[in-house]
Amino acid sequence: MSLPVVPSKVHGRPRSIRDCEPGLPNSEIVLNGERVDLCSHSISVRGSPLRLRARRKMLHWKPLRLIPSLLELYSSSFNLPSHYNPVGGKGEVKNLNVDWLIIGGGTAGLSLLRKVGGLLVSRELMGDAWVPWMDPSLLSQLKETSKSFSEHILIGEYKGKFDEGLAIQSGQTTFVVRAKNVAFTNGSRFVPPLFPGNDLPGVASLRLYLRNRAWFNKPVFVGSSDDILRAASLVGGKVIHRKGAAYFSPPAVEDAQRKGVEVIPAEQLVAHGTRRVKSVEVDRVKIEADSIIYGTVRQPRLEAIANFGLPYVFYSKSHVYLPKHDLMGKAGESLVLGGARGISDPFTSALSAEAAVGDPDQFLSLLREREPHLLDYYRGQWSSSPSPYLLGKDGYVCECEDITYSDVRDYMSFDQDVEFAKRAAGVCTGSCQGKHCAFMLGSILESASLITFRSPLTPLVIP
Amino acid sequence: MIVIVGAGAHGLSAAYHLLKRGVRDVTIVEATRVGYGSSSRNVSRYRVYFNDRKNLKYAQEAMRFFSAESKRLNLNPMFYRTGYLWVLGNTVPEGFRRSSSLWDSEGLGGKYLECDQFPFLKTGLGNCYYGPIAGSFHHDYVTLSYYMEVKGTHRFMKGEVTKILASSGKVKGLLVNGVELQADQVLVTAGAWSSNVLSSPDLSIPVTPERKEAYITEDVKFRVKPLVIDLGTGVYFSHTLKGEIIGGVDKGVSGFVDFSTSLSNMMSYLRRLRELVKGIDGIGILRGWSGFYEMTPDRSHVMGFDPQWPEGLFVDAGYSGHGMMMAPLSGELMAKMITEGKVDPLAAPFTPERFRTHKLLQESMVI
Incomplete structure (x- = not known):
């Protein structure tokens, strides 16, 4: 069994499941009209080779507005289900x-x-x-x-x-x-942190790691929670956390040290690879790894x-x-x-x-x-720490709609909150409805509020 | 100083067009956040198909203006022609025929055809009517373009307006969270809440909220280009360029009720949608939301002033479900009215005194 790989919606990037929770990005794909749970299916799907990996703001390019039909062409290039087969039974x-x-x-x-x-x-x-x-x-x-x-x-x-x-x-x-x-x-x-290459297959939550260990042979652990220490303790691995943002409890740290876990504060993380993580760079030091397992904070x-x-x-x-x-x-x-x-x-x-x-x-x-x-x-009183999610200046914020941190930054001179980023850049409007990006972006922007989480919380599919 | 009450598409469009005319002393008072009301809750479609000739003329000009404006704005409003498609069934209702003859007489080019001619629809739905001069856009990119243009110049203030202040027949200011804010002119663009702002006995407008719901489905390859209106059930829907199918039902709840959604409305919408469109039998609803249609007795908007009001008080509200598409033109007309003191002939049929003098429009095309 190998890690499933599916093409992303807009950029056609290879992506994989990160967590088995329904409703999260890439936890499911619709193939030939049927829903396939990627938590238990090791499938590999390639998207169309032609792909526009442009910055989001290109949509607002003025000459483009003279030919509105280009928008329809752009839309039809997305990797989307062609149809949905009926759900059996009588609701x-x-x-x-x-x-x-x-x-x-x-x-x-x-x-x-x-x-x-x-x-x-x-x-x-x-x-x-x-x-x-x-x-x-x-x-x-x-x-x-x-x-x-x-x-x-x-x-x-x-x-x-x-x-x-x-x-x-x-x-x-x-x-x-x-x-x-x-x-x-x-x-x-656990919500994935931000760094270049953070969307590559092999970047997965510690929950998926614990469930499907066979998919991850050489993990590097990333996060600021006790959970990531406990997961790393199982194999005596390295735990990278954002410098200045470690929320470990003393008993968990002692236990991890006993089990040979090395804790490394860092400011920059990069994942390299094409169809899956091949290596990791921590503050410019290269580490061999086939996966990055995150347990940033327990959100x-x-x-x-x-x-x-x-x-x-x-x-x-x-x-x-x-x-x-x-x-x-x-x-x-x-x-x-x-x-x-x-x-x-x-x-x-x-x-x-x-x-x-x-x-x-x-x-x-x-x-x-x-x-x-x-x-x-x-x-009722606390001091702030740097965002534990911030391990690089770019990377994907919104996987469902393929929106990067640069795309969001284009609009941040106006209002710095998640709702504004949603309206201006389109984050949190895709298939996961903000279950990842709202929290990651909220933390990075220190946004007091997120978005309005509407019903249904996961897609309502009825016979 | 000019104070605009409400930072939705209409208020911000007026603010932008005032700035274009060189007016820089503007304060925008907003109770919650930019676009909180109907500006961010609508389904972003435009049409010229109304059944009162005055609305139809207004819409025609509004669409010409919107199309030109969409090429200038900061963000691309993605103004895009898709047409509207009415699914009529086996017989064409008399009322609909009357509307279509009006549209014919205005040269709006609609036609009756078999629904089977539209390959995305399931077969056997009977008669359809296709109106080509209609389409879609991106509501947030309209509102935010105007916001971005004026943010550096105009002042923004958070607060709730409870009263308009006037003395000797002139506007003097307003109460924001109980504190007086002076103003020479006040424009109320508070959508469904406009009647709360204009609530004293001699300053009132008949705008009432009616909550309606909208839904989007999971993604599926683009196919439903026009906005489809199923006349029998009131279900309407269309594809977004992102890949979801967006739509709603015409069932509403009157009053300032919570912005929640009804499970049974959502389920009956989904079932009807799947009955009408091919290949989406197992699709799910991704999200639902609700917003207010700001209804007037004649389902037409209110813009301008009543000569009996204190001088310097203006309103632009009550669009009864079709406000977003009118926002660019209406902002321009209001800016013109405020700076030049003249009521444009296009705006004249919509001034608030019509409710007092009983000169109502004959409009019923609410979608």
Whole structure:
């Protein structure tokens, strides 16, 4: 099995999957009308050899406006699906009323389910709980919960808030849920950093690395989170992080050092290669590698939370966009727990559910020990660090629409926020709807707000 | 000083055309952000097909102006002719026939044909009507071009306008977040919120919000060039050059309701779209959003002033779903009106006093 390679939409660059999460760039391709999950299919597709790799601003070139039909020609050169085959079956809509809706079935979600019951929705159970550094006793407790509470669990994709209620797509059925209480335990993700060559196949999230180790033989690890230290510890690799932006906890650093991990602060990273990473340059020093595994920071999957109507802040200390919440995880009338509030350690994540139902002591001491980078958020005061994503002056910001950092910079003299970059340069308007670029660009621009995350959160595909 | 209330396409177009006339003392007051209202929520299509002759004339001139302006602006508005295609079914409704005879008499070149002649449509849909003088553009590139042009010169202020201040028959200023801002002239281009700005008993305009939804699908190779309007269901859609199919339904909700979307509207839109277009049976909806149509009683816009208003107060709002396409020309006409004190003959039928004197237009073509 080799890494899948598919052509990008506009520039026709070779790209690959970075993370198995549905809705992220290149997690799926439509071939001959059928959806192919690149997480489990090692396919290689080449695009048309003719490709216009121009800067975005060329679209605004005045002579071009005299021949508007050129635009149509440009558009038809994109690598896009020719058609979509019918989805089998007969769709139906069902209404549900529940006391508790728990969105996300990972460590925090299952731990809360054990306490409050209700309905838990998840696209796959256990989430991050299968990571190699998971504690076996916690893992078996979660397994036990998912068994004994199986009648409370709905396997499906949360699609967001609508006039009628909260929508969940489960197979052919669309559920519309009205809930008295909502808890977001939908976890977090890692967003790729910015550097030249950051879109090459072989640049992948640590989640994909842990899932498909066979695709990555000689990885270099990049990131500022405990998670990247833990992943690098598995093979004793090098961890590169942006100088001045390291959010490691002391226990994680000690553990990584014991396992032979070398931590290197750097300012510039370049990936070389044509159809996959062949080598890496760190502050002009060449390293042989076939992949760059990133775990930049643990960014909560904020789209669902913001789409629900909860406010968020840019926590510039560790460059995460956090839903506004208190120490107990209360966010307005709702809860945000585990990865959704930026927690990465599995035990702390599980205990965040205990804290939310009134048992905070153990949680608070673990939070202090294992997630110290988050503490200033609760103090309401923090100092800023450089963006952990910024490891080069160019690279792709928006993979779906093939927009580079240079394209964005062309317009940044006007307004420096993500919404403006979206409107002027077209970032965050492609198939992932900003799940990567909004956060990366937001951090680089130190944008107070992102974009409006609209429903559906991932494409609504119905029979 | 001139104060413009609302930094949408209309306010910014007026600001730009004022600057072109050498007027530099302009402040633009915006409650949220540039283009927050209908300017960033529309589906960016233009047409000359209206069924009141005055609107039709206005639209014809607006499209000529837009086309010329699109070659000058900072960003490329991608003004592009695609036509509109009405799917009529087995019989042609009487009302539609009346509209098409008006369009014929104005030489707008539309024609009835079999829908089967359009290869992207599924077969057997019956009669269609194709109107060629219509097309698409990129709304953000219009709004932002104007914004970029004026940002260095005009002042921008964030705040909500709650009251227009006047004394002895003249505008004196306005209240922004409760604080007085002096002005010699005030232009209200606040879209659906214009009636909130003009809300005192002697200063009111009948503009009411109606929330409507729009959706885009996942990407698929470009094929649906015209804007298709399915007359029976009110579903309309067209391809964007990026590859998504953009469209909506004509179902709306009145009032200042949340900008959310309805799952059942979205699903019925998707189902009808897949029934009409070939090869997209399994396509999904990527995103939905909503915005306000700023409706007036005669579904036509309000521009200019009422002679009974304090001198120096102007409005340009109430476009009832077709405001974006008119923004370039309307900004130019408003700049002319404010600087020269003259109402252009094109603008004359649309002044606000028509609601007081009951000289309403006969318009029903809202898409």
